[in-house]
Amino acid sequence: MSQLHNLPLKIPLSCYAAKHRSKQVQLKSSSGGVFSSLAEYVLNNNGVVFGAAFDKNWNVFHKYIEHIEQLDELRMSKYVQSTIGNSYKEAQSFLQTNRMVLFVGTPCQIHGLKLFLKKDYKNLLAVDFVCHGVPSKKVWQKYLKECIIRKIKFPIQNIQFRNKRLSWETYTFTIQVDSTKSTKNNKNNSSLTPSNVSNEDINETLHKNPFLRGFIHDLYLRPSCYTCKNKGFSSGSDITLADFWGIKETYPHLFDKNGVSCLTVNTSQAKEYLAQIDIEKNQVKFEDALRFNPSFINSVKCPPFRKYFFKLMNKIEFKLLVLFGQVYNKMLRILKID
Ligand SMILES: Cc1cc2nc3c(=O)[nH]c(=O)nc-3n(C[C@H](O)[C@H](O)[C@H](O)COP(=O)(O)OP(=O)(O)OC[C@H]3O[C@@H](n4cnc5c(N)ncnc54)[C@H](O)[C@@H]3O)c2cc1C
Incomplete structure (x- = not known):
């Protein structure tokens, strides 16, 4: 378990136990369905959502969707490396035409997106998740x-x-x-x-x-996952999502058997977006979420x-x-x- 002396230099602005308001959506999501709440807001405002989907051979790749009916394709953690393909370029084109973009990926994918874009965009919500590592x-x-x-x-x-x-x-x-x-x-x-x-x-x-x-x-994560350079909120993401492991111990009244996410707000831009998004959330101490989720800051050992x-x-x-x-x-x- 991570100790507090391992705390990253950067700590989030705030941290929440959060979930989607619908039980059905929670059940078809990996943790509390927060991704769906963010995506619904963006899609309802004529935005575009990037995330990981399966192709016809069950390989995982990044794609964008523009309609709520397509959300199922992106929902749920896929424990395989997702191919980025043209999605950075496509996201940049949407950003330049002032459409809101939600881009979800591993911390290294979000870091890559930020390097590719070379500048900040007010209409971008970059979301990563606490990442154990991606299998080959x-x-x-x-x-x-x-x-x-x-x-x-x-x-x-x-x-x-x-x-x-x-x-x-x-x-x-x-x-x-x-x-x-x-x-x-x-x-x-x-x-x-x-x-x-x-x-x-x-x-x-x-x-x-x-x-x-x-x-x-x-046994078979990508080589870079064992020495991940994007731990501890260093990817440049606005929001980080995770499973709220240990919530039964830390905040038993917030436990939900259908899944609870941990959501950290990493930038003031995320704070502004979050104020407009319909989501069930309760502020908690970041240290309590970190205690049961060492992958926030540590890579696994090879x-x-x-x-x-x-x-x-x-x-x-x-x-x-x-x-x-x-x-x-x-x-x-x-x-x-x-
Ligand atoms: C490979 C991997 C490792 C993870 N490790 C941990 C961990 O150690 N601890 C922890 O607390 N949480 C981990 N998570 C995150 C967690 O499983 C949930 O994805 C997160 O809590 C968000 O859940 P949700 O219910 O809000 O959304 P969901 O509906 O589950 O949405 C998941 C989002 O992640 C995107 N996504 C799915 N698979 C991939 C992929 N392979 N590459 C890039 N993007 C993807 C989807 O497009 C979607 O946007 C991991 C996720 C993945 C994909």
Whole structure:
């Protein structure tokens, strides 16, 4: 857990426990649905919202939307590196025509946006989130191919890394399939479909799903994530979002099983925007949010197994590799070898 002596030089202007006013929106968001509250305000004022979506091959990329009906595409944390593509350029064009722009991304993506734009814009709301780190796209595709696509009978309809069917705190990795359409597996080779993965959706808890297990054990984050230069509010973002972990202990009366976000106001521009946005929020002490969320200021440590993971990636099955990684890391911890 982070200690207060690790406090970043920059501390936010204010900090809130916050959530969207609708339970439905909370349930389809990773934490309290604050992103949706910000996005609704911007879209209702003829603005444009940038965030991360899936493409048809379930890669993650940045895109913009102009209508509330498209918000589902951007909602929810996707634990894969998102390709920025042309979105910095597109955001700049919208900003230059005076349209309001909400740009959401990892702290390094927001830092990149700020460097690209080279100047401040009154019509930009740059929002990052507390970031554990982003997994490699190549690893994500290996997982999908070996553990999902090869085994399911029906095409994937939707993927959620943070489904709240159990709860916000005990989230589930969910793959919904479209059982009205068949895949090749179903048509040509039914032996490839094990009985435990039939035409039903896949729902695996955080500790059962191999991709999430490898993610939380830091086995395949991007190399720069282990020494992130954009921790501690140094990205230039106006607002930082996070899960309000530990709220049960720090502010039990504000706990909500459907999810609570932590929102920090980092600039006076954010303060002005926030005054106009319809959102349920209660001011709290930043130190209380930080206590249970070390990723605000610390990068995770690179586990020794990471280099073997990538060396063995083309030789060993994904599930087995994650298991090796967990066992290897645990052994080193027990033997106190760093
Ligand atoms: C890779 C990753 C790591 C995270 N690590 C932590 C952590 O350690 N601690 C913590 O408290 N919170 C972490 N978060 C943030 C948290 O999961 C929520 O995204 C945040 O609290 C906002 O939730 P929400 O309910 O307001 O919005 P949501 O509806 O969940 O919206 C999430 C927003 O993030 C954007 N987004 C989603 N995936 C990506 C991506 N891969 N790259 C860039 N932008 C993306 C979406 O477009 C959307 O704008 C992480 C998020 C991601 C994507």
